[in-house]
Amino acid sequence: MIRPCTVVLNGDLGSGKTTVSVMLAERLGVRRVSIGDLYRRMAAEHGMTALQFNLHSELDDKVDHYIDQLQHDIAASDERLVVDSRLAWHFFTDALKVHLITDPVEAARRVLGRPGDAVENYGSIEDAGRQLADRSESERQRFLSRYGVDKTDLRNYDLVCDTTSADPEQVVARIVEMLERPPAALVCYLDPRRVRPAAVTDDDGEIAVVHRAPHFVAVRGQRRLEAAVRAGETLTPMELTSA
Template identity: 85%
Template sequence: MLADRLGVRRVSIGDLYRRMAAEHGMTALQFNLHSELDDKVDHYIDQLQHDIAASGERLVVDSRLAWHFFTDALKVHLIADPAVAARRVLARPGDAVENYASVEEAGRQLAGRSESERQRFLARYGVDKNDLRNYDLVCDTTRANPEQVVARIVDMLETPASALPTPACHLDPNRVRPAAVTDDDGEIVVHHQAPHFFAIRGQRRLSAAVRAGETMTAMVLTSGTAAAAAGPPVR
């Protein structure tokens, strides 16, 4: 949808990865584990991304590491509640690469793949894909529809970088947990401890967003140091 809106080509490294898994007769999780032992898989995909980036073509690229290779791009990270993500993949037509018997199984395999990728990227590139500071824009798609997400990305493309925090976070207020801090009416400031977010300021604004039924609310990501000083989260 974003590629159509911008009139550019879309490149999916995820689709390529799934095709490679099928060629090896493996599931997506098995191929991730295989890639931990055989670095030729990552080398091939890395070189492909280097070549695409060097071409200078304006593209929409989806990839776990696109933000690392496409250094001049607008880097967008989409997140969702793990249970919602599991239901989404379960609803897709199953095949030999991704086929789950239940939401629970889908959730376990998605978590396993994500952690396998995280450990592989840490070992090979020294980068943590879970660190939201790698991205320019973080959008929570748990309840937001695709049109809302595309609108946020297009707005970001059209807004001077100096006018926005890094990253600009648009999160589902229902997923943000309150922390033991003094209430106030200012902007919502959150700390990320994957997969959870904790509000350390702006509790009144957060409560108002929940009551209003907002699906994505602008919030500010803070450092771990600031969050630690705020005290433990209220569960």
């Protein structure tokens, strides 16, 4: 049975949040709210690119105050929703909190393939990668300064999914599984090809990794990791550890 709660999605720029959130809302039969769409509209109204508006928001806190109040109001409504927002996990305390990640080069390739406009426009994969990294760091610093939270700390979330190679349908299926059988701790599904091997003393059992953004390094389960790569898996369950 699917538990009746809001699902909030955030994650890396270019990680597929829009596609996954649209599909998930349709699957659950609920309304989708995108704070990112609102942010892009506000950037266009100010005649700025997304990066410029991010930098503007660092200096003018009225933007964040407006969006924060909007998210507070939505959260207080108790409507069951799918919310696409890079900070909704901080405001929707009772929601299922999903974080999507992807390889930075793949993210740059994706956004470069979108139709360009005045808000988001990239000249090359290198340019896209640089702008995405700058926007992400601008957001991270702003959230740290204003809310004391780090969006890159994966412990903030209930589910982490790597969309580098996985189809959106696979990610939606993992989210629905979480709604049907909520676990007691964070669950990570990663592309095993993105996990770096390390000197592993315990080579048996399930895979355990440490996160050294943007990379993951295996500290346990090297045999299972190698088997997952050979099998062509795209979403392999792994334990996130601080060891």
